[in-house]
Amino acid sequence: MATDRPTYDVAVVGAGPAGLSAAVGAAEAGLDVVLVDAGRLPGGQYWRHDDEHSTPPRSHGGRLFARLRARLHHQRDLGRLRYLPGHQVWLIDRPRPDGGPFTLRLNGPYETAPVERDRVRARALVLCCGAYDRQLPLPGWELPGVMAAGGVQALLKGHRAVAGRRAVVAGTGPFLLPVATGLARAGARVLAVCEANPAHGWLRHLDGAVRAPAKSAEAVRYAALMARHRIPYRTRAAVTEILGEDRVRGVRIDGGEVLEADLVALGWGFTPALELPLMVGAATRRDLDGSLVAVVDARQRTTVPGVLAAGETTGVGGAAPAVAEGRLAALSLAAAHGLPVDPRTVRRLRAAIRHGRAFAAALHRTYPVPDGWTDRLTERTLVCRCEEVTYGELCRARTDLGAEDPRTMKLLARPGMGWCQGRICGFAVAAVTASLTGRPATAEDLRPLSARPFAAPVTLGELAEMVDEDEEP
Amino acid sequence: MTPYGKGPIHQDLPRTADLVVIGAGVVGAAAAWFATLAGLRVVVVDRGAIAGGTSGAGEGNVLVSDKEPGPELELARYSRQVWGEDLGGYGGLWEFERKGGLVVASTPAALGALRTLAARQRARGVVVREVSGDELPALEPRLTREAAGGALYPQDAQVQPMLAAAHLLRLARQRGAVVRTRAEVVGFLRPGGRTGSPATPGGDTATPGGGMGAPAGDMGAPAGGMGAPGRDAGVPVTGVTTPHGTVSAPAVLNAAGTWAGAVAGLAGVGLPVLPRRGFVLVTEPLPPATVRHKVYAADYVDAVASSDAELQASPVVEGTGGGTVLIGSTRERVGFDRRPSPAAVRALARGAIGLFPMLASVRAMRVYAGFRPYCPDHLPVIGPDPRAPGLWHACGHEGAGIGLAAGTGKLIAQALTGEAPELDLTPFAPERFERGGADEPRGT
Numbered sequence: 001m002a003t004d005r006p007t008y009d010v011a012v013v014g015a016g017p018a019g020l021s022a023a024v025g026a027a028e029a030g031l032d033v034v035l036v037d038a039g040r041l042p043g044g045q046y047w048r049h050d051d052e053h054s055t056p057p058r059s060h061g062g063r064l065f066a067r068l069r070a071r072l073h074h075q076r077d078l079g080r081l082r083y084l085p086g087h088q089v090w091l092i093d094r095p096r097p098d099g100g101p102f103t104l105r106l107n108g109p110y111e112t113a114p115v116e117r118d119r120v121r122a123r124a125l126v127l128c129c130g131a132y133d134r135q136l137p138l139p140g141w142e143l144p145g146v147m148a149a150g151g152v153q154a155l156l157k158g159h160r161a162v163a164g165r166r167a168v169v170a171g172t173g174p175f176l177l178p179v180a181t182g183l184a185r186a187g188a189r190v191l192a193v194c195e196a197n198p199a200h201g202w203l204r205h206l207d208g209a210v211r212a213p214a215k216s217a218e219a220v221r222y223a224a225l226m227a228r229h230r231i232p233y234r235t236r237a238a239v240t241e242i243l244g245e246d247r248v249r250g251v252r253i254d255g256g257e258v259l260e261a262d263l264v265a266l267g268w269g270f271t272p273a274l275e276l277p278l279m280v281g282a283a284t285r286r287d288l289d290g291s292l293v294a295v296v297d298a299r300q301r302t303t304v305p306g307v308l309a310a311g312e313t314t315g316v317g318g319a320a321p322a323v324a325e326g327r328l329a330a331l332s333l334a335a336a337h338g339l340p341v342d343p344r345t346v347r348r349l350r351a352a353i354r355h356g357r358a359f360a361a362a363l364h365r366t367y368p369v370p371d372g373w374t375d376r377l378t379e380r381t382l383v384c385r386c387e388e389v390t391y392g393e394l395c396r397a398r399t400d401l402g403a404e405d406p407r408t409m410k411l412l413a414r415p416g417m418g419w420c421q422g423r424i425c426g427f428a429v430a431a432v433t434a435s436l437t438g439r440p441a442t443a444e445d446l447r448p449l450s451a452r453p454f455a456a457p458v459t460l461g462e463l464a465e466m467v468d469e470d471e472e473p
Numbered sequence: 474m475t476p477y478g479k480g481p482i483h484q485d486l487p488r489t490a491d492l493v494v495i496g497a498g499v500v501g502a503a504a505a506w507f508a509t510l511a512g513l514r515v516v517v518v519d520r521g522a523i524a525g526g527t528s529g530a531g532e533g534n535v536l537v538s539d540k541e542p543g544p545e546l547e548l549a550r551y552s553r554q555v556w557g558e559d560l561g562g563y564g565g566l567w568e569f570e571r572k573g574g575l576v577v578a579s580t581p582a583a584l585g586a587l588r589t590l591a592a593r594q595r596a597r598g599v600v601v602r603e604v605s606g607d608e609l610p611a612l613e614p615r616l617t618r619e620a621a622g623g624a625l626y627p628q629d630a631q632v633q634p635m636l637a638a639a640h641l642l643r644l645a646r647q648r649g650a651v652v653r654t655r656a657e658v659v660g661f662l663r664p665g666g667r668t669g670s671p672a673t674p675g676g677d678t679a680t681p682g683g684g685m686g687a688p689a690g691d692m693g694a695p696a697g698g699m700g701a702p703g704r705d706a707g708v709p710v711t712g713v714t715t716p717h718g719t720v721s722a723p724a725v726l727n728a729a730g731t732w733a734g735a736v737a738g739l740a741g742v743g744l745p746v747l748p749r750r751g752f753v754l755v756t757e758p759l760p761p762a763t764v765r766h767k768v769y770a771a772d773y774v775d776a777v778a779s780s781d782a783e784l785q786a787s788p789v790v791e792g793t794g795g796g797t798v799l800i801g802s803t804r805e806r807v808g809f810d811r812r813p814s815p816a817a818v819r820a821l822a823r824g825a826i827g828l829f830p831m832l833a834s835v836r837a838m839r840v841y842a843g844f845r846p847y848c849p850d851h852l853p854v855i856g857p858d859p860r861a862p863g864l865w866h867a868c869g870h871e872g873a874g875i876g877l878a879a880g881t882g883k884l885i886a887q888a889l890t891g892e893a894p895e896l897d898l899t900p901f902a903p904e905r906f907e908r909g910g911a912d913e914p915r916g917t
Contacts, residue, residue: 091813091815093812093813093815097812103815105815281812387795400639400643401523401636401639401640401642401643402522402523402639402642402643402652402654403522403523403639404522404654404655405522407522407525408522408523408524408525408529408635411524411529411635412523412524412635412636412639414795417795418758419757419838421838421839452839453813453839453840453841454837454838454839454840457757457836457837457838458836458837459833459834459835459836459837460754460756460800460822460825460826460832460833460834460835460836460837461822461826461833461834463754463818463819463821463822463837464819464822464823464826464833465819466815466818466819466822468815468816468819
């Protein structure tokens with residue numbers, strides 16, 4: 001029964017901008033493709049929408065998404081692409097470590113054909129795992145009513161739900177703007193956008209923006225929306241404390257002024273999901289924005305043969321370079337299969353990626369996580385919420401027990417050992433540990449909190465039923 | 474507003490000491506504590522972090538139940554007593570818990586074998602109570618009703634091994650010991666200015682995380698095989714060289730765990746300590762007392778004693794203070810390969826569900842691998858090395874290192890200070906492999 005299980009030419013993980021583009025591109029080039037995505041609908045976080053027939057707004061590249069989605073469905077209907085929405089990859093293994101196909105173990109919904117519900121096999125991988133909100137602990141951040149900016153946005157986009165009535169949007173980076181204007185449009189009163197960095201707007205401060213006119217137009221549009229909704233945009237303004245007893249009552253700005261609010265949306269950039277690249281052994285590095293990212297070459301290849309990566313997995317850069325990288329990864333695989341690839345297309349994609357990445361680099365430089373944010377932490381500030389580990393406990397694990405690196409910190413004080421396995425606190429634990437030992441955080445600090453043996457929850461029952469590929473005829 | 478100062482807490486290495494301990498795992502920490510307590514000036518060095526090797530990758534077993542009568546059982550009983558008495562007052566620091574072990578036999582035949590083993594253990598002073606199949610649900614309500622019966626070992630206990638190592642070192646520091654992590658021993662001081670040459674090029678202390686975090690193959694396979702030429706044989710060891718300085722000491726203790734063979738090789742003596750990989754699976758937090766004892770299947774003892782290179786798996790299931798359930802343990806000889814093996818993970822899950830069927834719907838949060846340092850005869854190496862006077866060993870404890878650490882540390886301190894050790898160290902002698910004393914051929 002399992003003998004006719006196909007081995008795909010390529011498995012693409014993630015159906016956001018990069019993954020959609022990679023999967024469609026590879027199928028159109030003539031490869032057998034399986035596209036595995038945790039989401040119910042294609043589009044990922046960036047193109048999140050609430051039902052099958054709607055599209056994200058035109059300003060958000062909605063037309064590009066609609067075209068990619070139509071091509072996805074077309075390739076699926078032709079039988080060249082198998083699309084598995086609602087499936088999480090929890091383990092990737094390669095029975096023959098230095099070659100041969102990969103086995104992707106999946107958690108799938110039960111309506112999927114049984115043979116592919118639990119696993120697929122592919123000769124190559126394109127990892128487009130996306131990113132999630134970067135969180136920084138501060139006093140009171142665990143109170144109900146404090147949310148990640150991306151979470152607020154997801155509720156708006158995916159469920160048309162508003163999480164509060166009087167909102168403060170704080171942190172750093174341009175992503176705060178759509179969250180603030182989205183809240184305002186949905187009826188919330190946005191008291192302020194608190195931008196921790198001095199930057200006022202992209203046009204004035206970014207050389208890179210000159211090469212990304214679409215982005216500049218977007219900035220102008222958001223500025224207009226902010227003005228229309230009378231949202232104050234305050235720069236060099238950091239929320240230093242969140243006030244409230246059993247839920248958020250307000251925020252303190254720069255240790256002084258208090259704004260009363262029942263919703264606080266915090267955004268400090270994004271953290272790429274690196275579980276799968278680390279699981280297959282791909283080399284990683286620390287990017288400009290401080291995130292751990294997969295190392296890729298000019299063909300989107302990671303350091304592991306047969307494994308490519310695109311989009312945020314290789315560095316937070318937004319949808320435009322992600323789409324180009326996904327496509328380039330597809331062409332790079334097609335070329336490796338001896339299929340014809342138009343060199344002009346490759347040149348065009350590389351140029352798009354260069355521009356997109358230059359723009360992203362300018363953003364990262366303009367909106368860094370401010371130095372010294374750990375100075376706001378108090379003895380009792382929770383750093384790891386799952387295991388309820390405070391900053392004071394991390395300090396003592398260092399001074400009393402000698403924990404000087406995040407892994408030892410994890411073993412001795414338990415940050416990152418709970419439900420989220422460091423997804424939320426990983427960046428913070430690396431930064432706090434490094435700061436306590438008087439040095440900047442490095443890729444080595446980030447890795448132990450980014451690697452996870454299971455990339456998604458899996459029951460012991462599922463583990464017990466795992467089929468070993470080597471056992472099959 | 475940092476309540477405690479920032480910056481590295483490295484202590485400078487003194488130029489001299491009474492004892493240098495190589496390895497900041499639980500065995501080295503226990504030895505450092507007892508030696509400090511005995512009045513010695515102790516320096517601990519580790520190429521990685523505290524508890525960065527096997528100590529940070531186990532379950533924290535302090536077991537007497539899984540040992541056949543013999544020298545290891547004697548050491549286990551002694552060490553259990555040291556954990557409970559000498560160190561009993563500190564137990565709360567490292568979550569010492571007298572939870573008891575429950576060994577479960579699935580068939581009447583297995584139960585018969587378990588009863589026989591229990592009787593032999595009882596004759597050696599182990600406390601063990603036979604449990605009928607009917608009594609099992611009262612002891613472990615979630616246990617499978619298929620079991621034929623079992624044996625309860627009240628002396629079996631558990632510690633959190635990383636905390637044990639870190640606090641023992643903290644206590645030793647408070648009494649004057651110096652602990653220096655990320656300081657790899659790259660050579661030994663030998664009279665006449667000779668130093669052993671490194672087994673691998675020195676200066677790779679930059680490898681972050683050391684031990685556990687080090688990539689497979691870092692520091693190579695343990696180098697101290699039986700065939701080591703013994704170039705420096707007979708020449709005393711009088712200290713260590715690290716990239717951060719040199720420490721002269723009349724005694725140097727090799728407590729380098731899985732890497733102890735390489736450290737011995739650096740001193741020119743052979744020590745056949747090899748890695749045996751084990752995985753531990755961790756579940757999501759469950760309600761308190763879901764699993765009350767250390768529960769394992771009767772065939773675990775066979776797996777521990779086995780020398781097969783292939784995957785051995787027999788389930789050991791236990792709860793922790795945090796609510797997670799730990800599921801060990803596999804054993805396989807695959808060198809230093811840390812990648813999760815689907816076959817091993819599957820075997821753990823199957824075994825655990827066999828004992829506790831309710832675990833089938835429980836989610837696994839993570840799995841981790843550790844490398845247990847084992848010798849061909851499955852006994853640790855404890856004591857002075859006559860082939861390199863001044864060099865001592867406390868290593869090769871395989872999967873029982875946490876449980877055996879306290880006793881090992883105290884015995885080493887006794888021997889170092891000229892006291893007669895409370896337990897005969899002859900079966901653990903480092904040179905026993907030279908005289909063909911090893912029961913089985915080594916090799917992977």
